[in-house]
Amino acid sequence: MIPEANYDLYEDRKEKRIERFNKYKEMFMDEIVQMKKDQLDKEVDENEDYEDDMVSFLREWEKEFDRINTVEKLPEENSDFDSDNEINPLD
Secondary structure (H helix, E strand, O other): OOOHHHHHHHHHHHHHHHHHHHHHHHHHHHHHHHHHHHHHHHOOOOOOOHHHHHHHHHHHHHHHHHHHHHOOOOHHHOHHHOOOOOOOOOO
16 A cells, blocks of 8 residues: 555656656667668568568567566566666666
8 A cells, every 4th residue: 555645656656667668668669670671671682571571570579578578567567667776678
């Protein structure tokens, strides 16, 4: 049970964790998309299903990212996403 006086702080922290989770997810997605594009560009002559491959790859990556980062708890309950935490999710 969360004390009434700290409830707003708790809710604010949960929102910040979700924002940070989504920020990292988007940032990683951008990086992984570029890597996959580079890889598929090299294989473009051999690969006619470029767009299908990219969409499939991104769906699988997103599922895996969510699974890894929410295995034990929801993002709003994961203190790794606190900005004042010593743990950096980028690492």
